[in-house]
Amino acid sequence: VSSSLRLLSVGLGPIGLAAAELALAKRSVALVGAVDVDPGKQGLDLAVLLGRPGAVGIEVEGELAAAIERHRPDAALLCTSSFLPDVHESLLLLAAAGVDVVTPCEEMLVPDFQHPDLAAAIDRVALAGGATVVGTGVNPGFVLDLLPIVASGACRVVRRVLGRRVVDAATRREPLQRKVGAGLEPAEFEARVRGGRMGHQGMRESVALIDRALGFGLDSITQSVHPVLAERELSTRFLEVRRGQVAGVHNVGTGRRGGETVVELDLQMYVGAVNPRDEIELEGDPTLKWTLEGGVPGDIATAAILVNTLARVAEATPGLKTILDLPPARRVG
């Protein structure tokens, strides 16, 4: 369809593939190309990676610049890393070419929180190139931050934001089970935490987005990472956890002002979690408190938010944005 948005899919891990799959189903989007750094994926038809029969007619490429030149996309989904320094070069290439970018890179939710210089550079290039760049996702980007921010619109006063997300990792894909540390010995988990390789990315960005939206003026934004230990033997389709081993991770993102905790976001992702759910409480006037049964399923919903955000980005003025700058993404056909 000539009026649909020409989309380039960059990064074909689980999230990138789920988003590409969804993009193929949308009338409003025409997937025109796919890029991944993995030589094992290059040259394959995208259908192979999607586990679809037949071909979709899109061959995975390795060179982003060449793909931009060849396909002249309107927008790209950039699903390559959780860390801004890792996506920075690709972002600049895309933005300089006038290609809008939507990315689940966790640090891109509030890009200038950890990387003000890189963020400023991206903004300059995006403005010059006429591209809009935004980071989004489910967590961070939706459950523990955007929803309470939107709900705060109904509040005269918000004194505190409390969020709790409980995910049963047994229902999730294997990489996520490994990522939360399921099956590790506690000592190994702690070693990985010290190495900065454990815990959910983006907890601090969620707190920072809330701070920015609600003007709390937080003094400090921190996160803690602890293991959840198995109290009994657990097993999933992919792995076994013995009693006393790690079942998963407990992350808390905290925002403080004047010694008081103003934002506390509590994330538990572990095998065997009971009563999975998303709970939010805005303490204020009025106090608003809700529970989302079962919780928003992360992978499906992240793919959906990425694709649904494309329409918002297409309408927006150029530059590096946050989701606070855009009308809310909604399900598009």
Place this chain on the structure above:
Amino acid sequence: VSSSLRLLSVGLGPIGLAAAELALAKRSVALVGAVDVDPGKQGLDLAVLLGRPGAVGIEVEGELAAAIERHRPDAALLCTSSFLPDVHESLLLLAAAGVDVVTPCEEMLVPDFQHPDLAAAIDRVALAGGATVVGTGVNPGFVLDLLPIVASGACRVVRRVLGRRVVDAATRREPLQRKVGAGLEPAEFEARVRGGRMGHQGMRESVALIDRALGFGLDSITQSVHPVLAERELSTRFLEVRRGQVAGVHNVGTGRRGGETVVELDLQMYVGAVNPRDEIELEGDPTLKWTLEGGVPGDIATAAILVNTLARVAEATPGLKTILDLPPARRVG
């Protein structure tokens, strides 16, 4: 404060006064004038109507045009009627003078749904005057429509939107208890329904906003109004309801496509309602379902949304908008 937004409050009923009270507490807003058609209010200091001791230094005026001329406001809250034809002249006056308008007028949530010609005229005048005009509120505007629309951003597919709001009218102000029919005989209630003077305004607008946001392409949008009858004697601070009399109202807004119900919004507001709450279910992929305990309190939250939306309108391009066109309102200081 010179950098704060100069606000004119137009319509000093319960909602207008609650919003004015809140505006007085915000650093980002400077309330500069207040207008009401009621001669009994004109000439009074706003403090009298707010039930505050002392004076706030704002004398209630009767003539909107003169107030615009005198105060040169940046924005106005227009809280005079639920019906677009009733607010139309005031809207044009404000928009022509370049004054942004936020209004809880229920029909203004989707102005061209019932009044396409009036909406087009407002848009033309707003564009020419450089003003942004938008309708918002809690119901319609938030609980049963904006929140599910925002949540749909996390869905690959949405097949159906179901909402239920249960309000215990006993906890609300007297005009609301009277409006829902508490204490009426069933025959009188039905007569008022036939006269179009009963039931919550804006149910169809909520359905229409969802339809527009999610592209359902509904064939029909209807609402029903029925009484909830008291099964036992009830009393509130303001009135008595005998067994068999009307305790309140049950409104259902329904959107159908091809004979199928795609949107159903169920609102029950009655004295003695058990388990007041707001429940939403998006049937789709994923299905998302949440319950907001106690429900969003209507009056407080409407005032909050009106004032919190001012910042969004100040940033927006001119014209007649819906809340779908703006970044979400969030609590502002």
